[in-house]
Amino acid sequence: MNARRQVPRVLVRTLVQTTRRRPRATLRLAAWSLVEVVPTVLFGQAVARSVDAFREGRTGTALAWLGALATAGLAGALGYRRLYAALAAVVEPFRDELVRTVVEGALRRSLAGRPDTGAVARMTHQVEIARDTFAGVLMVVRGFVFSVTGALLGLLSLAPSLLVPVVPPLLLGVALFLAIVPAAAARQREVILGEERIAELTTAMTEGLRDVVACGAENAVGEEAGRAIDAQAAAAHAVARLAGARAATLAVGGWLPVLLILGAAPWLTRNGATAGTIVGAVAYVLHGLQPALNSLVLGLGGSGLRLAVTMTRILEAGPTAGPPPAVTARAGPFVMAEGVEVRFERVTFAYGERAAPVIEGLDLVVSAGDHLAVVGPSGIGKSTLAALIAGLLRPSEGTLSVAGRPPGDPRARVLIPQEAYVFDDTLHANLTYLAPEADDAAVARAVDAIGLSGLARRIGGYGARVDPGALSAGERQLIALTRAYLAAAPLTVLDEATCHLDPAAEARAESAFARRPGTLIVIAHRVSSALRARRVLVLDGTSAHHGGHDELLESSAWYRGLVGDARSQPAGGLGDPDGVHPVAGADLAVDAGQMVADRADGEHQGVGDLSGRGPLPRQL
Missing domain, CATH: 1.20.1560.10 (ABC transporter type 1, transmembrane domain)
Incomplete structure (x- = not known):
């Protein structure tokens, strides 16, 4: 006109x-x-x-x-x-x-x-x-x-x-x-x-x-x-x-x-x-x-x-198309998405033109509604992969799509990073931040599914004001996980989002996401996360292996070693009551005074802190 x-x-x-x-x-x-x-x-x-x-x-x-x-x-x-x-x-x-x-x-x-x-x-x-x-x-x-x-x-x-x-x-x-x-x-x-x-x-x-x-x-x-x-x-x-x-x-x-x-x-x-x-x-x-x-x-x-x-x-300059189809299906008072396909086609990513690729030539298809765990040594590129799927980073080469579109639409996915964000407001406001239309029954179901009920009672109920500084890192992660569960996005990416939880709490939260409709991708903090997933992606620094648990035991020597080390670790190793390494990796048999690189961006954490009851990670 x-x-x-x-x-x-x-x-x-x-x-x-x-x-x-x-x-x-x-x-x-x-x-x-x-x-x-x-x-x-x-x-x-x-x-x-x-x-x-x-x-x-x-x-x-x-x-x-x-x-x-x-x-x-x-x-x-x-x-x-x-x-x-x-x-x-x-x-x-x-x-x-x-x-x-x-x-x-x-x-x-x-x-x-x-x-x-x-x-x-x-x-x-x-x-x-x-x-x-x-x-x-x-x-x-x-x-x-x-x-x-x-x-x-x-x-x-x-x-x-x-x-x-x-x-x-x-x-x-x-x-x-x-x-x-x-x-x-x-x-x-x-x-x-x-x-x-x-x-x-x-x-x-x-x-x-x-x-x-x-x-x-x-x-x-x-x-x-x-x-x-x-x-x-x-x-x-x-x-x-x-x-x-x-x-x-x-x-x-x-x-x-x-x-x-x-x-x-x-x-x-x-x-x-x-x-x-x-x-x-x-x-x-x-x-x-x-x-x-x-x-x-x-x-x-x-x-x-x-x-x-x-x-x-x-x-x-406004939006020229409606929301992705997967976000529009409703069941009950809030969105329940059936999941979306995530497709990598020869994806390569490097932090800079002259830097060595963190991910190189990756071909991967995560089917709609699938549950994928990503494991690999520390610093191998697992969090980079999560950022690519969420659209926070762009591939240097190749194509990456979520539901047939370039990734990044905030209505099509929820990304929960390691450091959970909780703001100074009521518990109800924190939980419904991504799903303001959720009613009380939906909030109660999410709280029960993730395992937040005890914390909710302790701080005085949903109407109580949350002081982020008074919460432990694990408690903040539980709130963030419940918020993501309520959002019911078609794609959920948990980037070591349970690293401050004990193994039982982690298992409960991940199982809740796995039962709920939608595609789930977990950057594994413990090998037990991989054992719960339907399919596993192994990044070992030389190649990428993708398949079921039994397939990877046959095809990936690194994965066999990871699972074998986890099963042979005595109970209580590294402060973990189920005897499983807190961080997936073959190099975790370390002394309490050493440091373990938790991701490639220079963030490090003391081994004694990995149980979730120690101080927060610090930047070095």
Whole structure:
């Protein structure tokens, strides 16, 4: 659609749809607007009656009318004050919707291999513009509708003939304003696009600053940035030049009615109008119609166009498709996904162009609904694999898909890392963070399945406030696991997410995820996790082996050694009551004073801490 026509339509549609979606808040806004407009309705009448009363010597009557006007002013002030609570109930959810739209659109473009560098400008500057200007535009439109209606009703009550010199120029002024809106919208759009171009250019310059200096390209890059800034400034000047056109609409719709009333005064008096009636009519125009029209022209012509153009850009860059099919199936009060396929095709990943690959040429298919455990020595790339599946990292070569799409859609997967995130709020808020629609019965089932009941009772129930610092690492992991269980995403990735739990608690949590619909991938912390899985991926540093437990005992010498070492370890070894190594690996027969690398990013943990009852890992 042509931008000149699209922008005004977006403005109207935004106002209508947003207020319609919040009927109670909109009704409160309208109710207090009626109270606020009482002085406007009474103003011309009070002026007319008091003028006539003073002329006829009825001072008491004149003062009574002026007193009534003062009382109406107090009522209007109360109504105006109460407007803002209702306005916030409409505007703040609107802002949240915009942020969600921007983020979803940026994610989809990123997953499609088209990074959206303008998303930062949209999510910060543009969304704030939209929120603030939407509030202003809503107040302007509301004020125009109620003030003009009140003033016209007042004129009608004074003398119906007063509408003749007032209504036609008012309509003409509004028509002139609407005629210039498309041109103003096109110019305002250039301002917004200029902001995005500057944001994109600034991002590129910042990321490549070292290369720019190394190549001696400072002048060329500076000239390119200067051209973008000059173009944006020219667009802003073009918008400013339209102020003259807006002034013309105000002259026609706001001042011409006053001249016509005064010019028609002899005719009006011959038809029964008094001097007070003429003065009251002018008061209605100057106090009611003219300020309302002025606010409409300045508000919609400035803030309104910025809102419409910003909304157009946000919608243009928003999500272009619905959620993945696996997320839409429901069973009960919250989403229950049946699982998705994860497919690796010759995937290679390295941390840098000259670094040795952490994962090289991996071919792997995890069927929808399958349960896969990933085992291998410390630092071999297990957590890197989890990050690739979650979309946090991108393959250097090859293709990786989740449900036939590039990975990373937060609605299609849940990733629980080793360090569980718990925030300062109620236990219920922590558990339902990823599933706000889950009812109490669903929460109770998840708590029982994961084994969180004891902790919930100890801290005082679901309504009790959680202090993350007062919880052990294992308790935080239980909360994070229950949150993921409630989310019921079609893909769950547990990246050593049970490393601080004892073996019994770990087995209970993993078994709960395995019984629940969905695809489960576990980065194994203990070999017992591999024994519970349907299939196992072994990364031993030389090759990748994938299959069932019995298959891997035949095909992978490293896996045979891992399982054999675990079974031969005496009970209580390394602080683990089931005699199984806390971290899957062939090199774990170490003394208590040694350190074991827990992942490839330099994070290390003392062996004495691996039971889950010691201090948190520390960065070295």
